[in-house]
Amino acid sequence: MNGIHSGAQIRSAERALSVGTWLIVCGAMLYSVLTVTPLMAAHTPDEWDWTAPILPLVVDAAVVIVVRLDSVLARLGERGGRWPVTLRWMTGVMTLALNTADSALKKDLVGVAVHAVAPLLLIVTAETGLAYRRSIAAAVTALEERQRAERERIERERREREREQREHEARLAREQAEREERRWLKEQELQAAREAAERAERERREREREQRERERERIEREAAERRERERREREERERRERQARAEQAERERAALLARGPATGKLPEDEARRIVAAAFTAGLPVRQTAELCGWSVGWVSARYAEHRAPAAGGAELAIASR
Template sequence: MNDVQIRSAERALSVGMWLIVFGAMLYSVLTVTPLMAAHTPNAWDWTAPILPLVVDAAVVIVVRLDSALARLGGRGGRWPIVLRWMTGGMTLALNVGDSALLKDMVGVAVHGVAPLLLIVTAETGLAYRRAIAAAVTALEARQRDEREAARKAAAERVEAADRRAREQRDHEAQVAREQREHEARLAREQAEREERARREEREHAEARERQERAERERREQEREQQQREHERREREAAERREHERRQRIERERRERQERTERAERDRAALLAAGPATEKQPEERARATARAAFEAGLPVRTAAELTGWSTGWVSSRYQELRDNPTPAPRALEGVAP
């Protein structure tokens, strides 16, 4: 497995891990909020989602930091383990608490699936990330060894070429000494020696030329190979960047759509509550008045929904006409 495949596996693990975490968080909030609301004074019902959100936030912190430590090859000690199991136990207890109080064993089993899956996934993801970090370390060590082996091989080739050059110079010196020693010989023998020396020089020159030509061809092939490798890496990097850009655009589109749908649901819930039996709190009344204004309802209908006077509602309508800004995000979560 190469480095690209290892990084791809790590990304797949991270995406799957966060999908399970956020799915379990959403399910936990939806499951635990009614239990907290049932055990909270009516005036404080709006605080019911806070506890599951706090516990799930601790789960997100543990998973995120465990992921960072595993990627760096480190360990956080005992306290991260305690926090991981404590948050998992709290999530499990909160999810099955309502069914357990009602002695509904089927409900306990059903509501225990998400937190148990979250606990096991957190431990398994940590083990996988540590294994991936070890694999990446081993791959980098192997690549360093290969580069070192290539460097040594190149040094050995240079040394062999120097040794051949020295042997060639020694041989030429020996030939020259032989020529000087046989200068006194007969002209025929001297001519033969000179012819033999010229022939050897031509052969050496041809050999050197062949060697230089082969060296030039080798360097040219290496340059072409490096150029192809560089182009391939650039192409892969461009493809990765384009893929990440598309994912980011799609994620932003889904988030905008979810916010719009959530605002529409909140507005419909405020309008579907019917005429108020008593005066609503001001923040909720403002949210109801905004929803009625955006739905095009008359001032009198909005006054009936909020329990406030028509004059107060008319003032809110005028403010909305004068300053048609979108509803604050904090009002999108007002419960009906």
């Protein structure tokens, strides 16, 4: 709880410091612009009067950069080195000089003192805020170290409790494992006896199965051999039948072609058979027309039919007659 309160207090103080610093910076910037602009306008050609606010704005922008980056570095616990310090003091001195220059030129000491308030407050606030932020960063670091140490202590205690719990569980597990091992040994003995009996029974069944399998393979082999013989015999029979049909068709074609020129116009069926035989033998159309007694045009038409894709079927049909 103390760590939580301390963290909340540090964050609250840092917010207050940040808000206060930026209020002072914004007020000093506004005051500086209002104070320095008339001075710059008085020392600027009339046609360039509109540039009078630029210089105070540039100086004040440098002040903002310094304050902002210093706050970031202080929060990170780092230092910017020599150049940030130079820039911080240079901008402060410039702001002080610009704000008091008009009164100093008029030898108005009261005006110098009045116009020096805001720049001096800005310079001191920047330095003080930097110191505060470094102190806050150191406090945050110390708080984090304490919290880390507390977390490590809690973690060590937790690991110690877990180790004791694991040892207790391991002891219980060993005792349980010993009981399980004794029970397992008894079961193994019974299991070994059952497995021996089952193995003997399996071996007997396996021998019987192998014997049946060999018998089945023998029967299948004999059936396959028988089917193969029947297939070969059937193929041989079909081959002889095809050969016989081919020889018969060849003899018929030879007989048709050996008849010589027809004395008259033969019947169409007989003429078609002669044309088919002549087409197969490769005879000319005119010779075929002499054999069947039909015209050359009719024979040419029949030759065209035989040249079509269905010619093979037609030849088989004619040969089978």
